[in-house]
Amino acid sequence: MEPWNATWRTRALPELAARDWDLLVIGGGICGAGILREAARRGWRCLLLEQRDFAWGTSSRSSKMVHGGLRYVAKGQLGLTRDSVRERQRLLGEAPGLVEPLSFVMPHYRGGFPGPKVFGGLLSLYDALAGKRNHLFYPLQQLRYLAPGIREDGLLGGTRFFDAVTDDARLVQRVLGEARAEGGEALNGMRVVELLREAGRVVGVLAEDIEPRQPAPGPIACASRALVASARCAAATCCCRAGACRWRMPSALCTRPMGARYSSSPGRARR
Numbered sequence: 001m002e003p004w005n006a007t008w009r010t011r012a013l014p015e016l017a018a019r020d021w022d023l024l025v026i027g028g029g030i031c032g033a034g035i036l037r038e039a040a041r042r043g044w045r046c047l048l049l050e051q052r053d054f055a056w057g058t059s060s061r062s063s064k065m066v067h068g069g070l071r072y073v074a075k076g077q078l079g080l081t082r083d084s085v086r087e088r089q090r091l092l093g094e095a096p097g098l099v100e101p102l103s104f105v106m107p108h109y110r111g112g113f114p115g116p117k118v119f120g121g122l123l124s125l126y127d128a129l130a131g132k133r134n135h136l137f138y139p140l141q142q143l144r145y146l147a148p149g150i151r152e153d154g155l156l157g158g159t160r161f162f163d164a165v166t167d168d169a170r171l172v173q174r175v176l177g178e179a180r181a182e183g184g185e186a187l188n189g190m191r192v193v194e195l196l197r198e199a200g201r202v203v204g205v206l207a208e209d210i211e212p213r214q215p216a217p218g219p220i221a222c223a224s225r226a227l228v229a230s231a232r233c234a235a236a237t238c239c240c241r242a243g244a245c246r247w248r249m250p251s252a253l254c255t256r257p258m259g260a261r262y263s264s265s266p267g268r269a270r271r
C-alpha cells in the first residue's frame, strides 16, 4: 500500500474525484471510519471525505471509555447492554494495546444504595450478557490495599468490576487503516458543501479542498450511487440545506461506532 501522506493526497485527489463510487461517506469520525471499513469489506468502491482531520470531531474528545453501559442494565435495556458488552469484548480481543481493560471500584457504605448484594446481582447480569465473569467483592480489609486513603466511616467493602478504555483518535486511525487495507479510500481536508442531483436523485457531492497545495480550481465533484452522512451535526446541516433530509441514512447507522448495516446494495460489487 502507498504511503498515506500529504504527497499521496495531492497526487491522488484528482484521480479519486474522477472515479465513480458505490458509496461516499461524509465525516471521518469513528462512525464514518467504521462504515467505510464495513463497506470496503463487502467489496464496495467507497470513499470517505473528512472536512478537517480524521477524528477531529467528538471521536477525539470522548471520555475514552469502551463501556457496555451499566446504566442500561439498571434501566432494563438488556438488548442494548448485550450488544454493547459483546462489542466491548470484541474490541478488547481485536485491538489489544489500543483497547485495554479498565477497572472500577464501587464502595459500599452502610445504608447506602446500591448495597453489595444489589450491585453484585446487577454485575452478574452484566457479566452474563458479556459471557465473562468480571467482578469481585472486596471486604474492607482487602479494599484498603486496592483503594488506599478511601473514607472508611461506615465502609463495608467495595465491588471491583471492569469495562475498557481506548485512545479514541487512534482507534479511528486504526479503523481507517483497516478500511484502506480492504480497498476503501479516505481523504481529509475535504469539506462537502453541496449534494449533486440528476432527475431529483442525489448522485454525488461537491467538496472543497480546504488545504489546496496549488491554487484550487473550485469545489470538486464526486459521483456516487449511495451516500452516508456520518458527520452528525455539520454534514446533516449541509444535507438539509441542500434539501436532502429525507434521503439521509437513518441515524441508527451512526450510533454504533464499529458496525454498520446497509439498507440497500449498490448492485455493483468489485469482487
Ligand SMILES: Cc1cc2nc3c(=O)[nH]c(=O)nc-3n(C[C@H](O)[C@H](O)[C@H](O)COP(=O)(O)OP(=O)(O)OC[C@H]3O[C@@H](n4cnc5c(N)ncnc54)[C@H](O)[C@@H]3O)c2cc1C
Binding pocket: 026, 027, 028, 029, 030, 031, 032, 049, 050, 051, 052, 053, 054, 055, 056, 057, 058, 059, 060, 061, 062, 063, 064, 065, 066, 067, 190, 191, 192, 193, 230, 231, 232, 233, 234, 235, 236, 238, 254
Ligand atoms: C463529552 C463526550 C464524552 C463521550 N464519551 C464517550 C465514551 O466514553 N465512550 C463512547 O463510546 N462514546 C463516548 N461519547 C460519544 C462518542 O464520542 C460519539 O458517539 C462518537 O465520537 C461519534 O462519532 P461520529 O463519527 O458520529 O462523529 P464525529 O467524531 O463528530 O465525526 C464527524 C466528522 O464529520 C466531519 N464533518 C462534519 N461536516 C462535514 C462536511 N460537511 N464534510 C466533511 N466532513 C464533515 C467532522 O469534521 C467530524 O470529524 C462521548 C461524547 C461526548 C460529547
